[in-house]
Amino acid sequence: MTLLKLQSVSKTFGGLRALRDVSFEVASGEIVGIMGANGAGKTTLFSLIAGNATPSSGEIWFKGRRIDGSRPDQNCRAGIARTFQIVRPFAGLTVLENVMVAVLFGSSRERSRAKAAARAEEILHELGLEERKSQLAGSLTLSGQKRLEIARALATGPQLILLDEVMAGLTATEVNELLTAIRVIKQRRSLTIVIVEHVMQALMRLADRIVVLHHGEKIVEGLPAAIVEDERVIAAYLGSAS
Amino acid sequence: MIGRWTIPLIVALAAACGVPFVAGDYLIGVALSLAMWIALTESWILLSGLTGYVSLGHVVFYGLGAYVGILLWGEVGGVLAVGGAGLASGVFALAVGYPALRVRGPYFVMLTFGLAEFCKYIVIDVEAGLGQFSRLLLGGPSVLQLYYVVLGLAAAATALTFFVARSRLGYALRAIRENEEAAETVGVPVAFCKLAAFALSAIIPGMVGALMVARSSYFEPSQVFDPIVSFTIVTMAIIGGSDDARGPFLGAALLVLLSEILWARAPQVYMILLGILLIAFVLFAPGGITGRLLSRPVKVKP
Numbered sequence: 001m002t003l004l005k006l007q008s009v010s011k012t013f014g015g016l017r018a019l020r021d022v023s024f025e026v027a028s029g030e031i032v033g034i035m036g037a038n039g040a041g042k043t044t045l046f047s048l049i050a051g052n053a054t055p056s057s058g059e060i061w062f063k064g065r066r067i068d069g070s071r072p073d074q075n076c077r078a079g080i081a082r083t084f085q086i087v088r089p090f091a092g093l094t095v096l097e098n099v100m101v102a103v104l105f106g107s108s109r110e111r112s113r114a115k116a117a118a119r120a121e122e123i124l125h126e127l128g129l130e131e132r133k134s135q136l137a138g139s140l141t142l143s144g145q146k147r148l149e150i151a152r153a154l155a156t157g158p159q160l161i162l163l164d165e166v167m168a169g170l171t172a173t174e175v176n177e178l179l180t181a182i183r184v185i186k187q188r189r190s191l192t193i194v195i196v197e198h199v200m201q202a203l204m205r206l207a208d209r210i211v212v213l214h215h216g217e218k219i220v221e222g223l224p225a226a227i228v229e230d231e232r233v234i235a236a237y238l239g240s241a242s
Numbered sequence: 243m244i245g246r247w248t249i250p251l252i253v254a255l256a257a258a259c260g261v262p263f264v265a266g267d268y269l270i271g272v273a274l275s276l277a278m279w280i281a282l283t284e285s286w287i288l289l290s291g292l293t294g295y296v297s298l299g300h301v302v303f304y305g306l307g308a309y310v311g312i313l314l315w316g317e318v319g320g321v322l323a324v325g326g327a328g329l330a331s332g333v334f335a336l337a338v339g340y341p342a343l344r345v346r347g348p349y350f351v352m353l354t355f356g357l358a359e360f361c362k363y364i365v366i367d368v369e370a371g372l373g374q375f376s377r378l379l380l381g382g383p384s385v386l387q388l389y390y391v392v393l394g395l396a397a398a399a400t401a402l403t404f405f406v407a408r409s410r411l412g413y414a415l416r417a418i419r420e421n422e423e424a425a426e427t428v429g430v431p432v433a434f435c436k437l438a439a440f441a442l443s444a445i446i447p448g449m450v451g452a453l454m455v456a457r458s459s460y461f462e463p464s465q466v467f468d469p470i471v472s473f474t475i476v477t478m479a480i481i482g483g484s485d486d487a488r489g490p491f492l493g494a495a496l497l498v499l500l501s502e503i504l505w506a507r508a509p510q511v512y513m514i515l516l517g518i519l520l521i522a523f524v525l526f527a528p529g530g531i532t533g534r535l536l537s538r539p540v541k542v543k544p
């Protein structure tokens with residue numbers, strides 16, 4: 001079943017075309033990887049899906065409803081969560097409070113603060129942050145803040161989660177731990193994941209399918225094994241590396 | 243947390259209730275003024291302390307309340323006039339809040355300041371058009387009665403801010419203060435929550451405005467919309483230094499004391515000190531006036 005559908009979505013910032021006629025679909029339960037060099041438009045894509053920005057043209061559909069133009073909080077309650085590549089913790093709140101906000105206002109809209117706290121603690125436990133729960137979020141390490149991004153997104157009770165470079169800047173061990181954590185989390189809920197990652201191996205190991213963006217356009221879409229050998233992808237990466 | 247603060251607060255409230263039994267008129271007047279500032283500053287914290295939207299025009303609610311109060315008092319009596327003043331300020335906040343709360347940071351500061359000044363001149367013009375440069379309120383309540391009512395409002399404002407800060411709405415407001423876009427992305431209906439805080443913060447100042455007109459028996463627009471009231475509120479809140487209901491007591495007590503000592507003798511010195519205090523606190527608070535200094539200290543990571 002198609003959960004998310006993008007139909008020739010474009011986004012321009014002033015004169016700059018960040019995305020151009022991008023179309024693809026994500027089926028329920030899938031893990032789709034998004035690849036592309038710096039500035040390819042990956043984060044912009046997430047902002048459009050989550051509602052943080054509106055497409056200049058094109059349509060976005062989620063669960064059969066058109067969502068481009070609706071607000072981020074509406075999309076969140078409909079079941080879409082995202083993390084931010086540049087982390088945005090509620091720095092002056094504790095780690096627990098950060099996650100509680102998401103439980104209180106996400107799709108479950110928990111009314112009781114005690115229940116929200118209990119639920120938040122479970123999620124912190126899944127991401128290995130339970131010992132940091134009383135700490136101010138702003139004082140976490142980068143790795144901790146990346147995990148908090150995931151915890152907070154999960155706490156909204158999403159069906160679709162958009163993970164934006166959650167492994168960037170982490171050590172190899174931390175990447176492995178996080179990969180395992182993400183797999184476990186996915187299995188436990190019936191989650192659909194779209195993930196942007198520069199760590200290629202991580203993407204290869206996790207994704208069912210990969211979409212490659214280049215200068216805002218989708219150049220290839222396919223299985224991970226096919227993507228690594230695709231000439232257009234190699235050309236795009238070599239081209240942008242030089 | 244409730245436990246640790248309940249007893250001192252009850253003691254303070256009991257002491258405040260006892261003031262008229264041991265104090266003369268002068269001290270009751272000072273206590274009334276202290277209660278008024280606590281009520282105003284607590285209500286400011288509900289908006290600006292929790293959301294980080296620093297209002298420099300909080301006096302607008304006080305002034306409107308005063309105006310509605312003086313218009314109604316003679317017609318419907320004090321109780322309804324005070325209630326009507328609170329209602330009018332709340333409705334006004336709902337009406338202007340939606341557009342006003344779309345701008346953030348220093349722009350919101352300037353906008354609220356401008357809005358209060360704008361309302362002041364509107365009221366001055368309306369009154370001038372009616373041939374009314376000031377109005378008198380005769381037969382108002384005694385200072386003692388006023389003191390107990392305003393004390394009640396100060397307690398109500400403190401309780402309101404305390405409970406809102408800990409409520410579901412309070413979580414939303416503090417999340418908005420820390421990062422509005424992230425708050426919105428985890429499902430917080432930010433426009434609605436900010437508007438709710440704005441309206442809640444307006445009601446008590448409206449009622450206080452009506453009561454303070456009864457205290458001076460005199461209404462004059464440029465006095466009840468005086469921007470110095472807004473500056474004083476912000477200074478009290480910042481000196482109190484807190485994002486919840488415990489903050490204003492210290493700040494209000496200090497400034498009321500300062501004003502009692504200096505206002506009659508050297509008003510300029512008082513104004514200069516107010517400015518210095520405000521600037522000093524703003525400068526030494528790393529995040530600037532928008533939010534961070536109102537929250538608990540945070541280690542900033544590079």
Ligand SMILES: Nc1ncnc2c1ncn2[C@@H]1O[C@H](COP(=O)(O)OP(=O)(O)OP(=O)(O)O)[C@@H](O)[C@H]1O
Nearest residue numbers: 013016018036037038039040041042043044045085
């Ligand atoms: N708010 C904005 N205003 C103007 N230009 C923007 C804005 N957001 C993104 N851009 C531009 O759009 C293009 C795509 O940016 P985007 O952040 O989506 O790329 P990305 O693929 O996520 O890159 P990275 O791998 O560096 O995260 C870039 O050229 C960027 O400078």
Ligand SMILES: [Mg+2]
Nearest residue numbers: 042043044085
């Ligand atoms: Mg990006």
